[in-house]
Amino acid sequence: MSLIVAVDGPASSGKGTITKLVGEKLGLINIDTGAMFRCVTLNMLQENVTMNEEEKIEEILKNIKIEMNEEGKIFLNGSEVTKRIRENDVNDFVSPVSTIPIVRSKLVELQRKVAQGKNVIMEGRDIGTVVFPNADLKIYLDASPEERARRRVAQNKEKGIESSYNEVLEKIIDRDKRDSSRELAPLKKAEDAIYIDTSNMTIAQVVEKIERLIKEKEGEI
Numbered sequence: 001m002s003l004i005v006a007v008d009g010p011a012s013s014g015k016g017t018i019t020k021l022v023g024e025k026l027g028l029i030n031i032d033t034g035a036m037f038r039c040v041t042l043n044m045l046q047e048n049v050t051m052n053e054e055e056k057i058e059e060i061l062k063n064i065k066i067e068m069n070e071e072g073k074i075f076l077n078g079s080e081v082t083k084r085i086r087e088n089d090v091n092d093f094v095s096p097v098s099t100i101p102i103v104r105s106k107l108v109e110l111q112r113k114v115a116q117g118k119n120v121i122m123e124g125r126d127i128g129t130v131v132f133p134n135a136d137l138k139i140y141l142d143a144s145p146e147e148r149a150r151r152r153v154a155q156n157k158e159k160g161i162e163s164s165y166n167e168v169l170e171k172i173i174d175r176d177k178r179d180s181s182r183e184l185a186p187l188k189k190a191e192d193a194i195y196i197d198t199s200n201m202t203i204a205q206v207v208e209k210i211e212r213l214i215k216e217k218e219g220e221i
């Protein structure tokens with residue numbers, strides 16, 4: 001039997017940190033689908049492929065190998081890219097790349113395949129709406145743009161990167177707009193998803209809440 005927990009929400013809503021912790025605690029495989037879009041984006045940058053070159057994008061998608069190990073390290077075509085896919089050139093290009101229909105359909109196929117027969121917690125933008133509309137549990141994590149910008153600035157600081165709050169906030173608002181207004185698989189809460197606003201919650205509180213919801217579900221199925 002497999003259990004699928006879908007976690008969607010906007011950039012910097014804490015999905016990454018929280019799904020990793022919940023996955024570790026409950027023994028669920030954590031799949032970061034944003035990292036998959038980032039890998040396709042990096043591969044396009046490496047090959048100098050632009051948005052309109054459909055044939056070249058198809059070629060990339062035909063050959064791409066994306067792997068995630070148990071420590072959360074990400075490999076693109078055999079090379080580790082865990083940090084590389086978080087750099088600025090990828091950040092700036094990933095949102096448009098994620099609107100390309102053939103990229104989305106290929107990644108949805110991979111996402112379904114990787115979860116087959118396993119217990120997973122998968123995070124993204126369209127997991128509860130498109131990838132697994134029948135997921136056992138759907139969570140929509142949110143936080144105000146201001147709180148998300150504060151978190152992002154603090155995260156950057158920890159990594160030794162100085163960033164301006166106003167610039168980060170502007171980028172977050174811009175990315176939200178693009179992710180939720182795109183035609184294909186826009187970011188939106190599935191009707192049956194549980195909405196959690198984490199603006200005034202600690203990481204531990206959110207983890208505990210989701211853990212409780214999963215245990216309740218496990219009791220039901």
Ligand code: DC
Nearest residue numbers: 033034035037094095098124125126
């Ligand atoms: O979660 P993230 O910031 O790593 O996601 C990177 C980009 O990929 C973001 O602009 C939205 C897009 N994305 C998507 O369209 N669908 C997903 N399931 C996951 C991410």
